[in-house]
Amino acid sequence: MQNENIIKDPNELLEKLDNLHPSDIAYSLKKIENESEDDFFYVLKTMPDEILGEVLLELPDNLREAAYEELSIEKLTDAVDELESDDATDIIQEIEEIDREKAKEIYEGLEEQDKKEIDWLRRYEEDEAGAYMQTELFSAKLKETIGQSIKRLKEAKAEDALENIHQVFVVNDDKSLIASILLEDLIIFDFDKTYEEILNEADEYKYKPFKVSDKTHIDEVAKHVEQYDLSVVAVVGYQDILMGRITSDDILDVIEQNATEQIYQLAGVDEEFEHEDNLINTAKKRAIWLFLNLGTAILASLVIGLFDQTIQAYVALAILMPIVASMGGNAGTQTLAVMVRQLALGDIELENAKDAVKKEVFISLFNGFLFALIMGVIAWIWFDEKLLGLVIGLSMIVNLFSAGFFGASIPLILKKFKIDPAVGSTVLLTTVTDIVGFFSFLMLAKIILL
Amino acid sequence: MQNENIIKDPNELLEKLDNLHPSDIAYSLKKIENESEDDFFYVLKTMPDEILGEVLLELPDNLREAAYEELSIEKLTDAVDELESDDATDIIQEIEEIDREKAKEIYEGLEEQDKKEIDWLRRYEEDEAGAYMQTELFSAKLKETIGQSIKRLKEAKAEDALENIHQVFVVNDDKSLIASILLEDLIIFDFDKTYEEILNEADEYKYKPFKVSDKTHIDEVAKHVEQYDLSVVAVVGYQDILMGRITSDDILDVIEQNATEQIYQLAGVDEEFEHEDNLINTAKKRAIWLFLNLGTAILASLVIGLFDQTIQAYVALAILMPIVASMGGNAGTQTLAVMVRQLALGDIELENAKDAVKKEVFISLFNGFLFALIMGVIAWIWFDEKLLGLVIGLSMIVNLFSAGFFGASIPLILKKFKIDPAVGSTVLLTTVTDIVGFFSFLMLAKIILL
Structure with missing residues (x-):
């Protein structure tokens, strides 16, 4: 399946960037790097910022580190700016391990809102749910009508600020999570109704959100997702305040990683x-x-x-x-x-x-x-x-x-x-x-x- | 996280069935069976059909087999009738291994449409994508307006015939899959537009569907899902005809299962x-x-x-x-x-x-x-x-x-x-x-x- 999307010619790859998934671009770059490191950096430096960040995340560890060293602070800052909060935090932390000064300058160059989110996410231990969550999500207030919230979703999507949306998280005035409504349910409702009306009409347990605390160990989160067959789980903090969400693709990685660690540990490998x-x-x-x-x-x-x-x-x-x-x-x-x-x-x-x-x-x-x-x-x-x-x-x-x-x-x-x-x-x-x-x-x- | 939802009293469990996830009901039943097999069967026989099927799927293998032997043909038929096609097929095949005659009678008792789907799914080898897919999905034709298709979705959901919907699969007159539009995109469109209009206005690659052939090995499918961070992948047959879909929770199970097999194989365990x-x-x-x-x-x-x-x-x-x-x-x-x-x-x-x-x-x-x-x-x-x-x-x-x-x-x-x-x-x-x-x-x- 992979082969059709692999392009080994740097210029051809650059032309077709828009039609390729970041994972395919990264895979093509891996092949290009095998032939010529110069071509590899040439493609990285030439590709648009909004693609660069996603591609960096998909590169193998050693190539990603090489890219951190080679790319300019400006280019890296622009790439990080385009990423979701959890990925942006990961990249900043990785660059920090290689070049503390460079990481600091990139961080300084980000927008205020992004800086705040990164500051927040960095506080978590690496195995806590909070370290895996993204703060970008679609939420709505009780008094809001569905139509109003969908208008906000439309605007956010137009700015590329939201993707991978499976549900709307309904919060009360204290920002506590009280319900989660799947888009498949939302889309068939009367858009003029408020969320409060929808929730009052429904069975008490119908929209009960699946949630974990931000301090939960990620392995526990993975078990939760597996047990209830979830594609997204909400992450809440003190008094159920909605903090973020973790999607099933992250959980897949956790499970794969845990299995690898287990096989290695049994064989005496770290x-x-x-x-x-x-x-x-x-x-x-x-x-x-x-x-x-x-x-x-x-x-x-x-x-x-x-x-x-x-x-x-x-x-x-x-x-x-x-x-x-x-x-x-x-x-x-x-x-x-x-x-x-x-x-x-x-x-x-x-x-x-x-x-x-x-x-x-x-x-x-x-x-x-x-x-x-x-x-x-x-x-x-x-x-x-x-x-x-x-x-x-x-x-x-x-x-x-x-x-x-x-x-x-x-x-x-x-x-x-x-x-x-x-x-x-x-x-x-x-x-x-x-x-x-x-x-x-x-x-x-x-x-x-x- | 599990403990709050475990109920060890049979009658209390029966009362609260509606508020519990099938996975929690199964876990409670496991505890009940530890104390008394009679109570375990009593709860199974008393619970409504639409819950029974889901709960059976979540039980450990040995308890599920005990249930197949104990429950009547009528009860099992009604439970299977409520399940999605892939799960219904699994259960019929499992019962077949224990009691061929019983499985046949259950199959005979199903609706014609269900029988057809089970016949179809049974043709696949156990490691083919087709064996993992469910045929229930939300699809739409090119000439249809979004509004019309959502009306169909509403009806299907009212009958409990569709759930876990992440996107609409757009097919042409030959039933070939040509696009996949996420609900998060669909919900912000003008509902009076036809799918054809939407697709013509969009960038060629924007709604390109992620798909695998029904004969693809499930491990390949899992790699595909991991690589592209998917929550759903479409399964197509000859000439890209849309056959079904596989969701990320099934892929999670495949990955977990493969890891277990690998650990066991390295240690010489089948x-x-x-x-x-x-x-x-x-x-x-x-x-x-x-x-x-x-x-x-x-x-x-x-x-x-x-x-x-x-x-x-x-x-x-x-x-x-x-x-x-x-x-x-x-x-x-x-x-x-x-x-x-x-x-x-x-x-x-x-x-x-x-x-x-x-x-x-x-x-x-x-x-x-x-x-x-x-x-x-x-x-x-x-x-x-x-x-x-x-x-x-x-x-x-x-x-x-x-x-x-x-x-x-x-x-x-x-x-x-x-x-x-x-x-x-x-x-x-x-x-x-x-x-x-x-x-x-x-x-x-x-x-x-x-």
């Missing part, structure tokens, strides 16, 4: 440092995780060291012992992935967690016995020693059971202590499955074989 | 079999993956077996060898997670994959040298043997390098052969890091130490 220009920083961040893992591996080695004489007497043990640890690790990873994801999705909660643990223990015991049998027979035939089969079989049961039990419990315990279950549970679990795996196998061998 | 009532089926599915892993582990053991005399001569090797394999496995998992996720998000494509491989190789070499140093010194001191430090250091470099190189290449190769990179790449990579880890360590030991 998402934030993966896009660094300096790869050494990325490598160092990954090294921290590997360092923790090294600790686990050394612990496991110490356990093996306890049995050095057993191994010397019976070298088959050294050959077989990684199998038990590896099977435990894998079975544990299965359990962990299911638990972490279900906890994140809210399918498992702490109160009904017992069932989940029971399920995982059942599965791990089932597979423990299954692979005890399989591996027991293999070891018996391989080394022609029945008792060796018994040892590895018993140790498989013990280790797969503990993989299931701890794979299910560790995320729950972390969650109980308000630690993100995706962070750190892998390394804790590996410690358990490695140590239990090596210890049970070698200890049983010492008792049974020698 | 999402589809995780919600089985019979845990033995879940256990068996997980066992398939563990079986593959057992093959890998045995391969690694065979490698160790090649060096049994070396180990017997020098038992410290048995103690240290899991460290090298474990570090390789973990570094490889980091690389794999990043590659698989970036490929899924489209941030890495096959054409620019070389940069990604270079990045991963750089990082793995950096960490290879770092941990060679750390572990080399530890091994030297631990066993008071300089050469043992050298052996484990060299082997750490070799194994972390191959972890980075293969961790980056395996997903790309799978993708090239059109195999999902998340499926199977973990087990392939573990095979590499285990074999390279054990072989390099023991081989170097044999050469250097003995």
